Amino acid sequence: MEISKDHPRYRSLVTRERMSELVREGVVAPTGLIAHGRGEAFDYLLGERTVPAANHAARAAAAYLLEAESPVITVNGNAAGLCAEGLISLARAVPARLEVNLFHRSPERVERVCRYLENAGASDLLGREQDAWLEGIASDRARCAVDGIRAADVVLIPLEDGDRAAALAAAGKVVLAIDLNPLSRTAVAAKVAVVDELTRAVPNIERHLIELRDLPDERRRLIAEFSNEQNLERMRNAMCETLHQKG
Amino acid sequence: MEISKDHPRYRSLVTRERMSELVREGVVAPTGLIAHGRGEAFDYLLGERTVPAANHAARAAAAYLLEAESPVITVNGNAAGLCAEGLISLARAVPARLEVNLFHRSPERVERVCRYLENAGASDLLGREQDAWLEGIASDRARCAVDGIRAADVVLIPLEDGDRAAALAAAGKVVLAIDLNPLSRTAVAAKVAVVDELTRAVPNIERHLIELRDLPDERRRLIAEFSNEQNLERMRNAMCETLHQKG
Numbered sequence: 001m002e003i004s005k006d007h008p009r010y011r012s013l014v015t016r017e018r019m020s021e022l023v024r025e026g027v028v029a030p031t032g033l034i035a036h037g038r039g040e041a042f043d044y045l046l047g048e049r050t051v052p053a054a055n056h057a058a059r060a061a062a063a064y065l066l067e068a069e070s071p072v073i074t075v076n077g078n079a080a081g082l083c084a085e086g087l088i089s090l091a092r093a094v095p096a097r098l099e100v101n102l103f104h105r106s107p108e109r110v111e112r113v114c115r116y117l118e119n120a121g122a123s124d125l126l127g128r129e130q131d132a133w134l135e136g137i138a139s140d141r142a143r144c145a146v147d148g149i150r151a152a153d154v155v156l157i158p159l160e161d162g163d164r165a166a167a168l169a170a171a172g173k174v175v176l177a178i179d180l181n182p183l184s185r186t187a188v189a190a191k192v193a194v195v196d197e198l199t200r201a202v203p204n205i206e207r208h209l210i211e212l213r214d215l216p217d218e219r220r221r222l223i224a225e226f227s228n229e230q231n232l233e234r235m236r237n238a239m240c241e242t243l244h245q246k247g
Numbered sequence: 248m249e250i251s252k253d254h255p256r257y258r259s260l261v262t263r264e265r266m267s268e269l270v271r272e273g274v275v276a277p278t279g280l281i282a283h284g285r286g287e288a289f290d291y292l293l294g295e296r297t298v299p300a301a302n303h304a305a306r307a308a309a310a311y312l313l314e315a316e317s318p319v320i321t322v323n324g325n326a327a328g329l330c331a332e333g334l335i336s337l338a339r340a341v342p343a344r345l346e347v348n349l350f351h352r353s354p355e356r357v358e359r360v361c362r363y364l365e366n367a368g369a370s371d372l373l374g375r376e377q378d379a380w381l382e383g384i385a386s387d388r389a390r391c392a393v394d395g396i397r398a399a400d401v402v403l404i405p406l407e408d409g410d411r412a413a414a415l416a417a418a419g420k421v422v423l424a425i426d427l428n429p430l431s432r433t434a435v436a437a438k439v440a441v442v443d444e445l446t447r448a449v450p451n452i453e454r455h456l457i458e459l460r461d462l463p464d465e466r467r468r469l470i471a472e473f474s475n476e477q478n479l480e481r482m483r484n485a486m487c488e489t490l491h492q493k494g
Contacts, residue, residue: 020277030267030280037284038291041428181288183490240487243430 012040015082022081026112029104032078035159042180043197045239050204053234054196060226061156061176061192062208063219068154068174071096072126076103079158079198080113084120086202087158091122093206096156099148100127103161105140136167149173156205157186158198165189178202182235193228195235259287262329269328273359276351279325282406289427290444292486297451300481301443307473308403308423308439309455310466315401315421318343319373323350326405326445327360331367333449334405338369340453343403346395347374350408352387383414396420403452404433405445412436425449429482440475442482 004010019036022028028036046054065071073096075087080100091098100113114125126148133142134149141164144150155168158178162185169175169189177190178201187193194201212219251257266283269275275283293301312318320343322334327347338345347360361372373395380389381396388411391397402415405425409432416422416436424437425448434440441448459466 016278016281019281023277030270030277031263033277033280034263034266034284034287037281037286038288039284040281041285041288044285044428044430181291183291236490240490243483243487 027116028077028081039180045242047242050196050200051238053231057192057194057231058204059208060222061194062205062212063222064154064174064176065094066219070152071154072099072148072152073156074099074101077113080116083198083202084117088122090202090206093209097148098125099145134167136170137163160186162186182232274363275324275328286427292489294489297443297447298485300478304439304441304478305451306455307469308441309452309459310469311401311421311423312341313466317399318401319346319395319399320403321346321348324360327363330445330449331364335369337449337453340456344395345372346392381414383417384410407433409433429479
């Protein structure tokens with residue numbers, strides 16, 4: 001479909017067409033498009049920009065990643081489709097392992113998402129074999145890799161389901177989420193929820209990570225002082241401001 | 248996919264699976280799933296219920312439909328997929344013509360959506376032939392039926408694109424929208440925007456319509472007094488309340 005560049009939502013429409021194309025290729029699940037739409041709505045309420053509170057959360061997430069012993073970044077179909085290069089680059093910078101972890105899991109889709117990431121430059125991916133289990137999830141989504149999520153102390157979950165986020169937190173892991181819905185169970189279960197659009201949030205976390213690499217005191221201060229409750233309140237306020245400004 | 252009934256978003260997940268299935272059947276466009284997701288997010292901010300301001304807007308929309316000379320209800324893939332029976336029932340109650348009118352138009356999809364509606368009980372559908380044009384839209388989406396949208400004085404547009412909503416208003420038609428985003432160009436361009444989920448809004452409009460059928464003075468009072476600007480402000484306030492209550 002031809003999209004007119006004059007359309008006020010041109011960029012958003014191009015991303016939509018791209019995500020739809022990735023459904024045809026089997027990388028993104030059909031219901032992944034619905035999740036993408038939910039994100040679009042919340043991003044609209046942020047004015048499609050990284051607000052100060054989200055930037056602060058990105059910095060705290062970077063601090064946690066640098067302090068981790070076994071950090072893992074999970075990747076589902078939407079995260080791969082929207083931000084493969086960014087996630088691969090962030091994983092190298094930490095360094096962290098990448099684990100492909102799908103809500104709608106089938107061996108074929110796992111393979112497609114893995115290949116998509118490998119074509120984008122990923123190596124040493126986890127997730128083709130998931131033979132460990134997380135307790136507290138009543139489905140296939142409990143599956144994880146024994147050397148990945150199962151062994152991790154810190155897990156960055158971009159665009160993750162609430163069940164799994166809660167199970168990861170219950171398993172004692174530090175959960176860092178990237179999620180545009182400040183009311184979601186994922187955002188609430190996280191130690192740090194970065195409420196920002198994925199392609200803005202991921203490079204921003206990497207930027208902070210590079211800045212914080214030689215600042216261990218600053219990292220520990222950020223971790224000690226960060227309150228996710230306060231963060232989510234600031235994000236909810238930012239969305240209300242947009243609801244009133246645009247009126 | 249098996250969905251656990253314990254999942255807090257069970258109903259929403261079932262609708263998602265159904266909409267995905269309708270993509271496979273060619274009734275819903277892939278990017279229609281993204282639009283559905285946007286709606287889900289805004290509905291979440293309404294607490295997934297018809298708030299008083301939305302109910303008042305539904306009553307005003309019913310009044311306009313009863314006062315119309317040539318009312319038309321447009322139906323796209325998402326509207327058909329979510330609420331075919333409700334829209335057919337409302338059209339009979341007014342009575343109004345139904346016109347199939349797609350954002351992603353192809354003869355095959357038009358035929359599929361028409362058949363889907365006819366299987367649900369629709370007759371006398373418009374939209375297979377669209378040989379008239381609306382001015383002010385730079386695409387195929389300008390197309391409409393000469394006996395339908397082109398001739399209508401009042402058009403009810405569930406889940407419609409902003410370009411077309413603005414073009415309909417510019418063509419002098421009374422635009423009644425059903426749209427969950429109170430900031431959308433569609434909601435703003437409308438004479439009445441019912442900011443409510445489709446399967447709640449449509450039967451609610453029909454209920455008001457039946458009540459108002461023998462109350463012409465009440466209808467005219469509703470029309471004279473309704474302010475869409477005030478309506479949208481109340482809807483934005485309702486969403487902010489949810490953002491704060493859930494914190």
